[in-house]
Amino acid sequence: MKLSWHRRNLHLKHPFQIASVRRPETDDKQVLLVTIEHKGHVGWGEASPVSYYSQSLDSAEAVFERVAAMLGDDPFALNAILDPLWERFGEEPAAISAIDIALHDLAGKLVKLPVWKRLGFDSSRTPLTSFTIGLDEPAVVRQKVLEAADFPILKIKVGTTADEAILAAVRDAAPDKMLRVDANGGWSETEAADRAAHLARVYRLELIEQPTLPGCHDALPELRRRAGCPIVADESCRFPRDVPACAGVFDAINVKLSKCGGIRRALQMIHAARAAGLGVMIGCMVETSVGIGAAAQLAPLADWIDLDGHLLLADDPFEGIGGHAGRLTLNDRPGLGIVER
C-alpha cells in the first residue's frame, strides 16, 4: 500500500476562537490529507493535529514519513498495522487517526460497502448535529446565530467573563433553539458550579461540555447536581484508558477521531463508555468532509453529535455528507462516501 500526504490550507467562513487557547483569531486552518492506494483504490484520511494536545502538522508528517514503509499489503489488517503504530507513535493520535480513517475508507471501497454498513450500524439512528458558534463579541455572536437559522441545535463556546452577555445575545436571536455550551475548561473550580447552575437555568441549556480544566474535577459533583443537565467530558477524556475515570464525574464523553486516534479507538471508547453507563457525543475539529465524514460513520452510536467542522469552512475540498438543517445523511457509497469536489 502506498501512503501519500499533503498539507491543505482551508479558509473559515468566520474567525474561530475557544476559551482554552488564547491565540489570535484565525480565519484559516491547515490540515493534513492522506491517501492510501491499493490495487487501483484510494482511501482518504485526514489529520487535524492541535497544539493543546502537543501535536502539529510537522509532528504528524514526521510520523507519516516513518509509517509509509510499515503499511504492508493488506488493507484489512487493521490491528496488525495500527498496533505497532500505537507502540511507536502513541503521542501522535491525529496522525494515526488519518491512517485509520484511510484504511477504513479503502477497505469499504474494496468490499463495496459504506463504513457504517460494514460496521453494522443503523444509519437511521443518526442524531441531529449541533452547529458551533465560536467565541466572539456578543454582537458578532448574535449575527452568527442569525446566520445559523437553519440549525435547530447550537453549541455556544463559552468560558470567559463574557459568558452571560454571549448567552443573552444568543437567546435574544434564538429564543427557542436547543442550546449546548462548551467552556473548554475555561471555568475556575471555585465558580464553576455557580456559573453552571445559573446559566443552565436562565438560558435553558441542554448540556455543558468540559466546564473545568482536565484534572480539575473537584467541583464537578456539585456542578452536576446543581446544573441539572448532562456534563460532557472532552479534554478530560482523550483515550480509552480515560473513560472509566469519567464515570461518576461526568455524564458523557465527547469522542473525536483526531483526539483519540481514529475509528477503531473511537469504537473502543464508545463501548467502554456505554459499559460504564456514560453517554456519548461524537465531536470534531475544524476538518474537511473527509474527517467529518469518518466521524459521521459513528453517529448512529451517539446520543449527540457535533459534526459541523466542514460547515465552518468556506472551501471544503470534498463533498458527500448529505443533509441540511442539522441532519447528516450517511450515503450508500463505499467507504466514507466522500469525493473530491
Add this chain to the structure above:
Amino acid sequence: MKLSWHRRNLHLKHPFQIASVRRPETDDKQVLLVTIEHKGHVGWGEASPVSYYSQSLDSAEAVFERVAAMLGDDPFALNAILDPLWERFGEEPAAISAIDIALHDLAGKLVKLPVWKRLGFDSSRTPLTSFTIGLDEPAVVRQKVLEAADFPILKIKVGTTADEAILAAVRDAAPDKMLRVDANGGWSETEAADRAAHLARVYRLELIEQPTLPGCHDALPELRRRAGCPIVADESCRFPRDVPACAGVFDAINVKLSKCGGIRRALQMIHAARAAGLGVMIGCMVETSVGIGAAAQLAPLADWIDLDGHLLLADDPFEGIGGHAGRLTLNDRPGLGIVER
C-alpha cells in the same frame, strides 16, 4: 432473511461436571444450531443456553420463533436487527448470540472475507488454548491429563473438597504444564484466600478463575494479593455493564459468546475491559465448531483463550478450526470458516 433452527444432540468424550452445578454427570449435551439464509448464502449460528443463567433450549427456541419475522432483508444491518432483540429478549443472550453469530457468518460470506479479517484482527496473535479437565475422581482426572498430553496448557475444574487431591494428581501426571484452575464459584469466602494462596504456590498456577460466587467478592482483595496470579471473573461478569465493577476486584474477565450475547457484545466487553485495565480471556461452553469457531474469531484480542468445547465432543458435526496441540488456526474461508462434516 430466513431463520431456521434445530436441536442437536452431541456426545461428550468424557462425562463433564463443574462445581457450581450439582447435577448428575452428563455424557451428552444438546445445543441449538441456527441458519440464516439470504440470496443463496447460509450463515450458521449456535446457542448453548445454560440453566444457571436461567435459559434453556425451550426458552431459546421461543425467542427464535418470535425473531424469525423480525430479521428483515439486510444481513449487514447488525445493530438494526440486534438492538430490538435486546430490548425484547434481553434475558436470552444465548439465543441472541446464535443470531449474531449467524449474521457475522453470513456477512463474511457475502463480502468473501473471514470474520476475523473483516473485523480487522491479526490472526497471528491468537494465543494457545487451554484444554479443560472437568471435575472427577483424582484417578480419572489423572487419566484425562495423560490423554491430553498434546495440550501445553490445562484448565482444571476445582471448587470442591477434592481440590488438593485433584491438583496433586494433575501435577503428578503433568509436572511441567501450564495450569489454570476454575473454581466456578465453589470456594467459600472464608477459605478462598487461604486456598488460592496455597494452591497457587504448591501447584504453580497461571491463573484462577471465579474463585467465589458472583456478588461474593469481599475475599477477593486479599485473595488476589496472596495468590500472586491473575484472578479472572466468569460468572461475575456476564454483560458489558458488569465490566467496570470488575476493575480493582478481578484482574481479567472471561468473555463467552453464549453468556454475553454474541460477537458484537463480546467486542463491547473486550473494549470496556481494556479501557479499565482488565485482561481478557475468551471462553466457551461445550459447543460445536460453529460456536467455538465464532469465539475463535476474537482470539487475537485475548490474553488467554479457553476454546476447547468442540474438542470435548465425540461427534462435532462441523469442522474448520485448524491447529493442534493447543494452537487454533484461523483459516481464510469467508465468514466463520466452518463447514458441515
